[in-house]
Amino acid sequence: MLFDAKAKSVRSIETLRDNTKVIDTFTERYRSDETFEVRRILSRNLQASQYFIITSLKSVQEAKEFSPITSFAEISVRGNHLIFIVHPARQFPNHKWECFLKKIEKSVSHYMKQKYDIHTASDTIYRQKIDSATNLKWDCEKEWHLH
Numbered sequence: 001m002l003f004d005a006k007a008k009s010v011r012s013i014e015t016l017r018d019n020t021k022v023i024d025t026f027t028e029r030y031r032s033d034e035t036f037e038v039r040r041i042l043s044r045n046l047q048a049s050q051y052f053i054i055t056s057l058k059s060v061q062e063a064k065e066f067s068p069i070t071s072f073a074e075i076s077v078r079g080n081h082l083i084f085i086v087h088p089a090r091q092f093p094n095h096k097w098e099c100f101l102k103k104i105e106k107s108v109s110h111y112m113k114q115k116y117d118i119h120t121a122s123d124t125i126y127r128q129k130i131d132s133a134t135n136l137k138w139d140c141e142k143e144w145h146l147h
Helices: 013-019 057-062 098-116
Strands: 010-012 020-028 034-041 051-056 068-070 073-078 081-086 120-130 136-146
Touching (some): 010 013, 051 068, 051 098, 073 098, 081 098
Antiparallel strands (some): 051 073, 073 081
């Protein structure tokens, strides 16, 4: 993997292969053309309980049995919101994630629209904490309002 995770949110390769389905892939050119997978937990069938895990395609393909895979992000549907449970800025704080977040939002929003006929609102809410007078840091949570 190209990145060293600060926070270690990991899933076993068995969990990813047996209990998730890839709903989308995208390439992040800023990150050396690495391809990412957006995976949905299969046991979550209700709209309000959807859960998504974003992983590196390369790390999943190269994983051996019982290998841990570091997730780049994990997103849960709560009510009519999509919420980051694991945020890439917490996993990998030395990188910028704006384009990556937009691609994740697009993938999950497209899935929710297709599966449940839910559309994301035009306003995206970013929650931030002010670390100091000059530093803004992500609060490990980003919400998208759905309707």
